[in-house]
Amino acid sequence: MPCSFSAYVDEAGDxxxxxxxxxxxxxxxxxLGVGAVLVSDSNDRFMPLWRDEIVSLFPKKQNQRDIHFxxxxxxxxxxxxxxxxxxxxGICVIASNKETILDSEELEVFKRKQHLYNYLVRWLLERLTAACREKARLDGNGPANLFVxxxxxxxxxxxxxxxxxxxxxxxxxLMKPVRSIDWNVFDPANIRVENHAVRAGLQIADVVTSATCAGLEPDEYGNVEPRYALSLKxxxxxxxxxxxxxxxxLIPPIGRSPLSKEQGAFIAELNK
Known part of the structure; x- marks a missing residue:
């Protein structure tokens, strides 16, 4: 019997x-960060309950069912x-350091509408499909299916x-990628698009993606906030x-991505 998973995808940045x-x-x-929250089919139904558990902590927001980080x-x-x-x-985030694209040969390509976003989604699906396949294998279940x-x-x-x-x-x-999306796990026909307000899974994806990028994107004072992501480690x-x-x-990878001392410390602690 196939083992089904659902991934909810949101982004942080532009x-x-x-x-x-x-x-x-x-x-x-x-x-620009593109991230997903990944759940098994059996846990997908709990997403609204998890969202409501968060909202219940905020008395002034309890009439709302729409979390925005x-x-x-x-x-x-x-x-x-x-x-x-x-x-x-599960949490998976792909984060592109846009500064490194400014002087690259790919700048004109990534300035085209939707190119950078689609590129990051590709990296995201490579990792999500691998995780679904491995989870199904470890659980001794049949083939894995991913709905996004x-x-x-x-x-x-x-x-x-x-x-x-x-x-x-x-x-x-023309050029084969180093990694590949597992097409036995994911069919492009299994892409769905919903409004943030109507899907608890998308609201949770917003939280985890934005929490991750808060450790990378400097605020108006030049500071980053790693605490959110580290609590989700x-x-x-x-x-x-x-x-x-x-x-x-990280794109480019950590050895080629210019990081501040604080950003570097965040990555090191998260990966420890």
Whole structure:
């Protein structure tokens, strides 16, 4: 019998390259993160309960059923992450350091609409499908199936995304990737798109993705906040007991990504 999984996908940051934000200024994010919360089919039905458990901690928000990480204060963010760290879910985030693209040959490619986003989703699905396959194998179940739900983004053409993945699935790429999406686990037809407000899974994906990127994206004062992600440490996907390049993947990789002392310390602690 197939072992089914659901992944809910959201992003933190934006795709723009016009003016990357510096401390004390306005502009576009220096990082774009695309992340997912992964659950088994049997646990998917608990997502609304987990979301409601978070909301119950905030008396002024109890009439709401729509969590947005950016609207939570620091203490509420910590509380939300503390709830989720106890739940049977997996976290996977791909984070692109946009600063490194500015002087690269790929800049004009990634400035095209949706290119950087689709590229990060590809890396995300490579890791999610591998995790589903391995979990099904360890549990002695049949083949794994992955269903992916995206939080609806203005200006994103999801049929273009499906076409992109079908192109890869059919082996039409000129250069073969180092990793590959496991097409036995994921079918591009199994992409769904929902509004953030109607899916608890998407709200939880927003929390874990934004929590992760808070440790990388400097705020208006130039500071990063690693506490949220570190509280979720046990929930990140791992490969050979390591989170880096599995539960959290940096593009470019850590050796070639210019990181501040604080960002570096966050990555080291998360991967310890």
């Amino acid at each position: 795709e723009g390259f016009g003016k990357l934000r510096l401390p004390g200024t306005t502009g576009q994010s220096r990082w 950016r609207y939570l204060n620091h203490h509420q963010r910590v509380a939300a992450c503390n709830v989720l760290r106890e739940k049977p879910l 739900t995206f939080s609806r983004r203005a200006g994103t053409d999801y049929q273009v995304m499906r076409n992109y993945f079908e192109f890869m699935r059919d082996g039409r790429e 046990a929930r990140y996907l791992k490969e050979h007991k390591r989170i880096l390049n599995c539960g959290l993947t």
